[in-house]
Amino acid sequence: MNSSGLSLLSAHLPVAAAADGLLERLPLTLRDTFVQWFPAPTQWLLHHLISIVGILAIFGLFFAFTTVAERKLLGRLQNRLGPNRAGVPKFSFLPFHLKHKLFGLTQPFADAVKALTKEDIVPAAADKLLHFLAPVLVVAFSLLTFAVLPFGRNLIPVELDAALLYFFAAGSATELTIFMAGWASRNKYSLLSAMRALAQVISYELPLLLSVIPVVLVAGTLSTQEIVVAQGFWTFGLLPHWFIFTPWGAAGFLLFLVAALAESNRSPFDLPEAESELIAGHLTEYSGFKYALFFMAEYFGLTALSGLGVTLFLGGWQAPCAFLQFIPSYLWFMGKLVGMIVFFIWVRGTLLRLRIDQLTRLSWQFLVPLALINLGNAAFWALTGAWSGPLQIVRWAVSAALIVVPFVLMGRSLTRGQAPRTYRYAT
Amino acid sequence: MESLEQIRDRLLARFPGASVTLVINPGAAAEHSLLLGAAHAVEMARFLRDDPALQLDYCSNATGLDWPDKEIVETKKLSVADPAGGPAKIVEEKTKRFEPGYLEAVYHLYSMALRHGPVIIRLRTGNRTDQVTLPSFTPIWRSCDFQEREIFDLFGIVFAGHPDLRRILMWDEFKDHPMRKDYVDPDDYEWEPTPHDRVLERAKAHYPVPPPAPAAPVSPTPEAKP
């Protein structure tokens, strides 16, 4: 399906040539040699076990260093240094300026030890079973979503035909665990905050899904690997055909970002853990390792959502230019993933928090209508795939107008009567 | 703005039964004040606020004052003729006068509309023990709300007509009124390392002999060398 834009000018560069570079196939060759040593019937089990261990190891470390990256980046945003005191005992003999050049990289392990050693208090009135089950399930479900993300050219843990649907099925189950956490703590405020967290997650599920459907419509498939392949063309070898470089793609990406922020309880929407709320939301009665599990699940959810965003709109493991394909594809995926996470942290360092009624009004009155319009826009884009020559400019203009005009109109109605004011002075 | 005397006269004209007297402030600031009788105080205050010439719409400050009973000893010099015909001796003859104490509430009223200065009005209670009620000005100026509660809390003046008269600073079970001159604070004694003057006398009650002076020799205390 190469109905993506500017197909007239794209020269079909040989894609396959770069596919078999040594570095490119390295993880696959490693896995195959390892699987050879085992008897045949268990080989498919080993195959999957290795991918599971791979994901857990890589994304476990990725979570650890995201936390420290977040604190150091926030620090730098606020003109201060982030954590740099957790030195490694072996290096403590180093002079001061060297010791602190560890840039606090050992901070996550210190946090992990702290989380493990903290006393795990279970309130007496709590529903013991659910109280224990909630953090376990929330980590399980958010890890499940990693199964369908294409990390490299053929580095996808599970090649599913309905991969996107699987991703959202696993993602939506986390709501159940928020309810379980809120209810099991048998605490008035955590139940109140759990209800608010549920309202937020449910009301942002819709824009998230609606912003993804245009990609499915244009790419014609639900499988993430094929979506990435569909973005694998470059005009003049320089301009990649990622979906973000199309009007409906850009709008879809922005909608996806806002919905992903809300879905993972991040910055402008971190209502459940806000101090303006009563206490720390549905996590009030958790401490020690269970709290760390919820914390880890939040970061896994964040990583999975930004991984999906990279796959759908930023061309997954595709290189930005044709001649850059010698760099292995999984490095491109990781680079874009880190870029998305840095953007999330940057937003967290800047924006204020929305009130709960503004948050839900923003979703139902602004994001959902825009997402529906964007769906129509993507349909128009798909139908006019065959236009060529001057019609291309018309196509781009109409598609852009289809999304910008409602954005401006609805934006004006959303912020009616709210504008920076001018003030009079009395001498 | 009119002078205090004019205000007093207009008040007396307006409220014949009320008692309004001028209280002179001997200090350098020369901010004299009007002492209002408690009976008509609320109507007079409302008049002060609503009168177009005054418009004292802003009660900046409400303060409590405690004037305990005073023993005024006046010594008059008398020359008493000596019965034995000697020279007239000068004898100081002391007359003791007992002045009953009272609690006082002082209000500083300003006009934000006409931007003119403080008109100070004072209300005095009957005495310091049982007649301690004064009319509350909160229904007229809402700014007196917390300040009158504070006066009630720290001085013990009960304000009749205050919407929610509770203690504001001390905890509700606290019995006494700490700002009164005759308040004795609880003797929660803790060893005072540097007691002198008043603190020493109180500390003495706890140990017969004053504490041994801290050891003279240089004790190797871990204090930081500069």
Add this chain to the structure above:
Amino acid sequence: MSAADLSPFNSPFAAGTAGPSVRAVKDPFHGDLLEVSMGPQHPSTHGVFRMVVTLDGEIIVKLKPVFGYLHRNHEKIAENTSYLGSMPYTDRLDYLCSMTTNWAYALAVEKLAGQAVPDRAQYLRIIMAELTRLVNHSCLVGFLFNDLGTSFTPLLYAFREREKILDLFESLTGSRMMCNYQRFGGCRVDPTPEWLAAASRLVDNFPRFLDEYETMLTGNEIMLARTQGVGVLDAAKAVNAGITGPCLRASGYNYDVRKVDGYGFYPRFDFRVPLGAHGDTYDRYMMRVLEMRESVKILQQAFRDLPAGPIMDPKSKLRGFRPKAGEAYGRTESPKGELGFFLVSDGSPNPYRYRVRPPTLINLTLLEDMCLGHTIADSVVILGSIDIVLGEVDR
């Protein structure tokens, strides 16, 4: 809840404890009211201040402030200390702006004793007061955004600027916040020319920080949504409730003690007083930002024509200061409102009665009326916009 039953006099709090609930329960789905105690240990009550809030779901139905957690009876201590001895204690009243509190106390005592102050000392007092206004307003703006939910970024930018001014105070008076700088009849230390040069350099590029702040936050859509129309304070109600300072001017009422009383040498400076129009949290925030710009103007004029001469009136007495019997009420425009000292002297070295008129305590009178009908998240922001410091509220 129509506006009528929101008026101050029949809010349940004002009508005793058992007042009619503002919102009658009409249909079964509305659960029972939830009584929550926010404070005294609460991240956004700026100190040990407690609000007992009655909630219906999210909406506040009744709010009862509770004070007294930081009460140390400053006024009784002052009655047992000499006039000079109370000066360092006034730093601890409103611990964010010690210079303006010192000045208010010195003004009241000078009024009580009829003490003159030389010109250079008056200029120095204005310089210190306006620098303190910059410190206090940048603090407030930073904490307001912290209540609005940013993760410390605007607060740390504001603190970066505030620290520079506090370093100036430290190099002049010896302590960043507990300056103990004013004396009766002048100031304690004469700033060196280097100090004055550093101070005017800092004041000249202070607006650069304000511009960066305004571009970052004043036009922010979420900020507009969260603060415009929240906690509206009506001007007439504010005057009656004795609200003074930026909160009153945000409701559009032009009353600034610097202009009205003209104490110190303020009439010699031309500066303007910003006035709001809607009286909501956004206006109160903008009042502080615009007042910071005016303070920068005053400071520039003060540095330009600071006269030479003594900083202490020769007749002023350091010890054995016994003002004649009498009383005096001196008031100044502290960054939080009208700060007044009412002193009654009986001729002894200790004041007979020492009363502080706390602007922050009286500004809280209408906190409940502003919060009725809003959510908890708003009540935190409204409290932040009133700018209270518990040292002064509880004394």
Add this chain to the structure above:
Amino acid sequence: MITLTFIALVTLAAAAVAMSQRNLIHSALLLVASWAGIAGFYLWAGAEFVAFAQILVYVGAVSMVVLFAVLLTRRSHAELAIAPASVKRILAAIVAGGAVLGALFGAVLSTPLASAAAPPPAISVKALGAQLLGRHTASVLLIAVLLTVALLGAVVIASTNSKEDAP
């Protein structure tokens, strides 16, 4: 066959325990577990699309409705537990269970099952989409209208409810 019996056992066990639980929330959650068991059946049968749709719809959304319904029924905690079993209720249960069992066995026995297990047809989601909007567009549109009406109805009820006391 082993996986099929395993999934069946898990689903039935979840449903049975759900019935016997005294705590209503626990039984609701076990009900959700049994729905997940049904999704397991679809996966075993190779119909991934239906399995994931089942999880998305049931485990994601309908479970929320069930739980909210349990929470919002304004009965105190004590009544949440089910009344002790009385003889009359046991008889009724046996009769109903027997009738349902009989109907099921009748249907299973009467349908001619193919002897060899036919290989699951490899249908791609694309083909499924074409089928849905090809031959069955009418039914899809009908369901769409039904759902929109239900959504609008919910919104109208919710809004009228809150109009009276909106400030």
Add this chain to the structure above:
Amino acid sequence: MLGSGIIKGLAVTAKNFVGSYHDPARMVTEQYPEERPKLPEAYRNFPFLVTENATDPMGTLRCVACQICEKECPPQCIYIEKSKDKKPDATGKPQLYPAVFAIDTSVCMSCQICVEVCPFDAIKMDQVFEVAATNRFTGLLLNREQLAKPNSYFHQIHPTDAHEVDTRLAAERKAAEEKAKAAAAAKAAAAAAKPATPAPATATPAAPKPAAQPPTPPTA
């Protein structure tokens, strides 16, 4: 247009992020225990007693136990006991000295009023802020020996202030000596003229600080 305010906000934080790497104004962290803070000269924390020289601290204390600072200290955290005997001070005149001089630094709020009211420049403000003690009474109750620090240390922490105090004291000592010499000369002349009427004892050296008033009796 909706979102423009948010974008401007993001731009400002980005500028600060980049600025924190090269612009010193945008990187304000001071890594405390390793990087010592630069204290301004006027910094004050906890008083100390000035002694003329470091060799014999107790012998050359400037303090004459006049107890003015004890009365004027707002939190009343100074405790002085006069000595019974007298010992000559810097100008050779026999003066009392404090047998006990204790400051309870857990109560002292470093308000430097004792420094202002001391007529003999005997007590000055120190700059020690790392004061951690495990026991409130032995750790934070500084007695006379712990408080005494030499004049050289005073020059080290407050150079200008110390210089000004020293010049003033030197001037006064010179004036006192001249007066003493003049008085002695006058006495000698008077003795020569009228050996019978001894000259009155010279007045105690003029109090170095003009503003010093006779200590007023503390009122109850």
